[in-house]
Amino acid sequence: MKIIQKPNNARGTRDFGPKEMALRNYVFSIIKGHFEAFGFQTIETPAMENLSVLTGKYGDEGDQLLFKILNSGDYLSKVSGDPMNLGSKALLPQISEKGLRYDLTVPFARFVAMNRNEIAFPFRRSQIQPVWRADRPQKGRYREFYQCDADIIGSESLVNEAELIALFQSIFLGLGLKANLIINSRKILTGIVEAVGAADLFTPFAVAIDKLDKIGWDAVAIELESNGFAPSQIESLKRLFHFEGTNDEKVQLLTDFLAGNAIGLAGLSEIKSVLYLSSLNGFDNSNVFFDFKLARGLSYYTGLIYEGKASDLPFGSIVGGGRYDNLTEAFGLPNMSGVGISFGIERIIDVMRELNLFPDIQLSASKLLLTYFDEQGQSVAIRIANELRKDNLAIEVYPDIAKIKKSFEFADKKGIPFVGVIGGQEIKDGTVTLKEMKNGEQRVLSISDLVRALN
Template identity: 45%
Template sequence: MAQKPSIPKGTRDFSPSEVAKRNYIIDIVKKHFRTFGFQPIETPSFENSETLLGKYGDEGDRLIFKILNSGDFISKVDDFTYSSKSSSSLGPKITEKALRYDLTVPFARYVVMHQNEIDFPFKRYQIQPVWRADRPQKGRFREFYQCDADVVGANSLLQEVELIQLYDAVFSDLKLEGVTIKLNNRKILSGIAEFIGAKHLLVDFTVALDKLDKIGVEGVKKEMQEKGLSLESIEKVAPLFFLSGSNLEQLDALKYILNGSEEGGKGVEELRFIVETIERLGLKSAKLSIDVTLARGLNYYTGAIFEVGAPENVDMSSIGGGGRYDDLTGIFGLKDVSGVGISFGLDRIYLVLEELGLFPEAIDQSLDVLCLNFGEKEALACLKLITFLRENGIKADLYPSEAKIQKQFKYANNRNVPYVILIGAEELAKNSFVVKNMAKGDQKTYALDTLDDFMNAL
């Protein structure tokens, strides 16, 4: 007996209805990417390991899916390395490629390789799958899509303003109210680390802080202590967990706290410009909120960092994020190219829209019209009609076999077809066809040689 097939944990099959809903989101995101002047690119699903490793911190590196070399790769490993059973020693000998972890590092590699073909500032968007060896849970998968928009070659803070507007435009178009765009700055985090005497532990500090929404204040304090921060330092940072007031009031408080840090002060002023500019321009539906505990544990961020929170009435963490990376291309040899970008979490946005019932009712309606099959002559007449409908943009099809009419109607119901066309022997003799409205249950007869009336009724 054949074994029942399965798919790897953290991956999914998508039904026609689910694909239609995902495409609905992608089409809206893509539309706004284009209206904001972004151009599309694509990169390979896997990269050389050296391109990815070391760019996401230790935790990120552990989540990268590595691809075994082809052929008899084990035979090329020397006995000493093989017997050591050390993954750090054995890994480079048997794997040279890896599935991409995100779209940003491959984009930086793309910019460096194609720098002579690119007009800077370069605004690109990219919608492709990425892979992470993470523990699967709600809203977190091992294979998922990212929808990224980045600008490289411009260090103006107006780019951050524009990306906030882009977030707002997309979520407004999706009718997703109550979204919060959280905003922080990596320079502020550096200033905080300097303020508490832990500048040498900046990476450990930000990685722990980034887990605040997952493990809570006490969990963050415990992890900071385990990473080497003193109890005194941890107590000094504790008040920052509870900053309150308007965005500008929080920035004033931060400016006072970080008075002795030049870098921290610069981060505060960068955020002040962004916040004040957005307040002048206004947002349609999203809310902008300063969050000094927002860290985003990726090492390449250098300035503003973003994270988009779902509406409060939905059990979902972030549905988007990004930030500024002033020298990401430097890791590939191209220095001093500033960049900033954001990402939309397609899969999480899907779950939020589904939970809130925000998908259009007819989104998974794959057919507008189904012609029933009464026999060979009748089917030929239907195909002529269907050809005309298709040429006019109507999604039309013919039931493929002369099955029982009850079975054909059931098929139409299951596919949510709004109109069913019947051409039987009587209609064929009269050069006509009958249209049944499946929602109302009524039907109307039209002439086959004058189809305008039927087209207008659709």
């Protein structure tokens, strides 16, 4: 261990020190509490998955962004062919069988398929774990980050969608963070593209429309045209997507626009049901917006889709989700519809920091530092520390016989609010001199008074 090196984190990864952890745990614990109140049961899946589980599930770009793990031992021993001739892509399956999970949804689907006989459906599962993506790191985008998901699988009922909306309201109320929820249905998007007579152009349509807020209509129109939409179709879409109105007005508009289109009207009917069911949940739902240009990237969504955004900051999406009909089919379990919501925990933390929404969290793990002048004091400190800990107090024993000033400086730097000094007189009297660091006040207290003073 003598190799001296300037240490670094791997690119795009972060350490979380005690202060950062206190903020993160604050957010995690609120979210976990609400997950529990809604009956979600936690699972964990391993960081490493067989590549056969992961590849082909996230599109070509996703496959590129998977971190692959080199087979252990003499990984070249089973290679057939010349690696440089094969190239990186063809060589890969010969030297790597495992990868790091890219999201929590595919491992969840694998879990459901493997445990189908033990699970009581509909299964409400929550999962909070890190995922890894070989993305180019940039501000707010990391290669290792947590996801925080809740899904209800094994039921087609829209009550589940409504439950997830109540969960959304409940969590952001708990966090004290104002957020809007935008909802749409993939079926409505399908209906719209069918209604203008371009059914085969669904994907380029959804990709282009999803960018409307960012790039504006003219750029969207150019993209649609280059993908084969006719000018009359684009004109018809323009009228539709320029419409502004309430949720009800949008529903009315689409009732006309989609007249006679089965899938589109089915989607619209689902939106109406979900808005109605949500209206019963007792939360203020004026932050739920039906917006039929919401498309969301992930190809596995088949029904209702969600996106949450902070109301007071243009921070992009902090929540995503939707209904999927075929997620477990790739693992041999068809006809298992589910709906999920994913809280973008890293962004939520960033937004809350930006908006100063964190309460004054006690950053020091310890409430009291015990210090002393000599060996006798040290012995007494060890005894008292363990007595106080039984009263659920976080106590630290200063380890050295040193100038008392050093322990005050330590408490100050660490943010420990109280120092208990044990000198000769205190030992004789069975007391501790308690110094409150923020104002320097000192009191001589018995142990039982000390417990009261610290609680």
